[in-house]
Amino acid sequence: MTVLAGRQTGVGARVGRHEDTRLLTGRGRFADDVRRAGALHVRMVRAPVAHARIEAIDAREALGTPGVHTVLTGADCAELGPIPIRLPRGDEPASALQPVLPADSVRYVGQPVAAVVAEDAYTAEDAAELVRVEYAELPAVLDARECAPVGTIEIGYGGVDAAFAGAAHVVRARLEVGRHAAVPLEPRGLTAEYEAGTGKLEIWGATKVPVFNRGVLARMLGLPEERIHLHAMDTGGGFGARGEFYPEDAIVALLATRLRAPVTWTEDRAENLVALNHSRQQEHRIAAAFDAEGVLLALTDEVCHDNGAYLRTHGFMVPELTVTMLPGPYRIPAFHARIAVALTNKTPCGTYRGPGRYEGTFAREHLFDVAADRIGIDRAELRRRNLLRAGEIPHRRPYSALNTEMVLDAGDYPGLLENALAHTEPWQAERDRLRAEGRVSGYGFAYFLEKSGLGPHETADVLLHPSGRVTVHSGATSLGQGVETVLAQIAAERLSLPDTAVTVINGDTDLQPFGLGSWASRSTVVAGSAVRLAADAVAAKARGIAATLLGCAPEELLLEAGTLAVPGFPERSVTLADVAAEAGRDAIEPGLAARRRFTVDHMTYPYGMHVALVEVDTGTGAVRVLRYLVAYEVGRAINPDLVEGQLLGGVAQGIGGALYEQFHYDEAGQPQATTFMDYLLPTAEEVPDRVQTLITEDAPSPDNPLGAKGAGEGGITAAGGAIANAVRDALGVPEDLGGLPLTPARIVELADAHR
Amino acid sequence: MVYHILVKPASYEYHRAHDLEHALELLGELGEDAKPLAGGQSLVPMMNFRLARPSALIDLARLDELRYLRPVGDGLRIGALTTHRTVETATLPGGFGVLSRAARWIGHYPIRSRGTIGGSLAHGDATAEWCVLAVLLDARIVLRGPRGQRTVPAAEFFHGFLSTAAEPGELITEVVFPSPAPRAALTEFAQRQGDFGLVVVAVALETEGGHCRAARVAAGGVGSAAQRLPAVEQALAGAELTERAFAEAARAGVAELEPPEDIHASAGYRRTLTATLLRRACLEAGA
């Protein structure tokens, strides 16, 4: 039923982002924009030591400060219980969960220990310094390899030992990935207000999984879920970290209900860098066995995962994704991976865009480059021989991931490889030209498999108004990714309306109490499919009403440009707006609306390749990324501009992790990168201006009606691998490079060793 | 006028000075915990982190009398409140071009348009471009305090990590660069554009027929304060103006350095970096 209006503005069209008008004109509404009359301000007192027993907390002086209302400590919130895991596997020990405020000990610098409430933020911050906490310091564990794991995940199949024993070539590497974090530009902020008259708790500022957060709060505070309302907000980046349920989410809500006053909290950057989830820190001991022709016989990996001080809402999700996604797009007859999850006295870890895949893709693809060189075949040829071929897909991995069977759903992996290689062939010539001039240049790539569209379901309401406009209440959340636009395009196409006729409200728990939120590149796939189902239901209802009005059978009607008409009889037509008005007069079920749920029990697997051309300054260790390509199979690009935007943003962050970002700790567990002077986010100056994208729609997903695969993470997944491989190519290092980030100091060391 | 205002830093008194005499008077009255505020580009971030907790600020913003660039004989006097950006864009007398070129390395545009040369010298960061250039070009720092005016040679001004010869109650009023340095260059390396350099080096060469007659060499990031590198200066004296000779002199001169270590750079890496940058600065200056 695709019609003209749909083609211009519906699925596949590069329409402008709906959210941009308000965001670019300063009319977005972010957490710290919320102003409630009489609001009290919270400042957290945070642990200054990495591991200690709390001997005593003396808040008398703080409480005596004019303007201070109360000081909350662990003793006041013991009954809340710890922060629960959002996607539990079932094997996570309860002792590893983070308390809202600790009763007796702290486990990392930055852990909230008390909350000071005052009339303004400055008084609260001054008074927080007056809360005297007596600590008895305990030894801090900082190296994950030195402690007993809190959990181990082991997966595999096939005869790994025999494969290694009989292999012509065995290649091993020990590779580390540094500790990075999502670092959204908007730090966290929350406002909570308890309406004593109605008993309702209103909350602004947590944007990612609001319905889950509502459920946690309901259990903690003993309120029915429907009395808690999380509002839809704009947010300055999420990337997996912002919007999860943190101790502060409980503290602010608890204070608002206890004090019967609006309570507001905004963290500063120094807090954000030690309190928001960190991610990535792993050590891989990875090995591959090949036959004489470079065909893979087996892959193994022993991973040590440093999860910081606690298991937060992600539990073992990142470690699990690391090992389940490690085989990627390859044909691997035997596989074994074990990941040990260690708790250290550092900031707890969670997901960050491409969790587990950024790390694992780097380890695998870097190993494969070393392997190709060792075996003596072309690096692309090694992939060619081992990528699953189109005929082998769908391909089932004999284990599950995130409680779903892992079935690689659709794809032509070698096709995309050739496409990306052809696209970047001139770069190899450019590298050779630079080398002829005496410059140190390298070309490298990394192939990757992504996952997206995790269910089990998502829900959407579509409402068609007598104005002719449409409202969508979606369970996704608007994190800046453009999901409002994409959902509007999908609804518009199904209803034959322009996308601008559709307003999308994401993540309001009163309007859409069944949503699962936005994460894991799921929103376009699952929320988009739910919108499509709901829009189709609305169209079907409209057809029924119109048929009655026009005295024909519903099937006779054609929906075109917002009008239902009997073909050939232009006078026998009625607009959707008129149908909506008619529906409003219905005696039993007024209105033209539908709520639908899209249910799916498999993930869908996009894939792609990153290619980098770099230049290395061996005198300073600086790496300049001259050219960059992301080739990506997205199934169906609902809006190609937005797919490109997602990929470009991912590349910027991926380069950060490959070359710049790292959270250092000293021997006592004091974080050393607590400002943007020391935690080096790449800026516009460092990110290459020549990032190209090659988006293909060759393998639509059979698992959803849109055919779409997620696009939120493919821009970052292989960046570490591609850049490391390009740098290795530039320096001519025969071994592996040891790990990420490739800091200038490390590059100089490598260059000196291989001159 | 005294204001008590609620702000992110620990609380402090704010005073605005209307001229130099007034500023000195306030400094004397308010005691050691009061601090002058120039461009605020170092002091304010430190206050926001509560690493600096002055009891009072004396805002120098109205002291227009300290914003100038004036030739004096062969030399150049720069008023303490002159911004980095003003030096970057000024038409300077012959032989002082290195000052404008060096200013471009300082932070980002908004920082350069507020930060001042006096604030930078007073702050005394080892890798501040002005500190390195002051040491390189034998600048004199002019101070005014309760006991009148005194002049301190740059070589004696920087004492160590963020500490200088300025006494409590004293203000820097100007810096004097006594003579032109037509063959001078400053270069540095930071991982990101606009960050403080991990190492900053500057050289001023005097050349004669394809040779280097004498050289002054200074660096920041190799010790606790900006410093001269006499070993490199000696190695360069008499050297040919070739990349090879520069590289040799640089390598010889950095061997005995004992640079600090931090999360961004080991001592060894800083030595390598210093050698690289010295070679490049000499090439730029000798060209």
Ligand SMILES: Cc1cc2nc3c(=O)[nH]c(=O)nc-3n(C[C@H](O)[C@H](O)[C@H](O)COP(=O)(O)OP(=O)(O)OC[C@H]3O[C@@H](n4cnc5c(N)ncnc54)[C@H](O)[C@@H]3O)c2cc1C
């Ligand atoms: C992101 C960032 C990057 C930066 N990068 C660089 C860089 O690459 N190179 C660099 O050199 N700087 C850099 N800076 C610092 C910047 O140049 C500052 O402007 C400079 O260090 C201090 O000058 P100010 O005028 O801002 O001084 P303020 O911050 O106002 O004061 C600094 C200190 O000097 C004292 N003071 C100020 N003026 C006087 C005076 N006349 N007499 C006596 N004491 C005085 C103050 O009391 C204070 O202790 C950077 C700053 C930022 C925020």
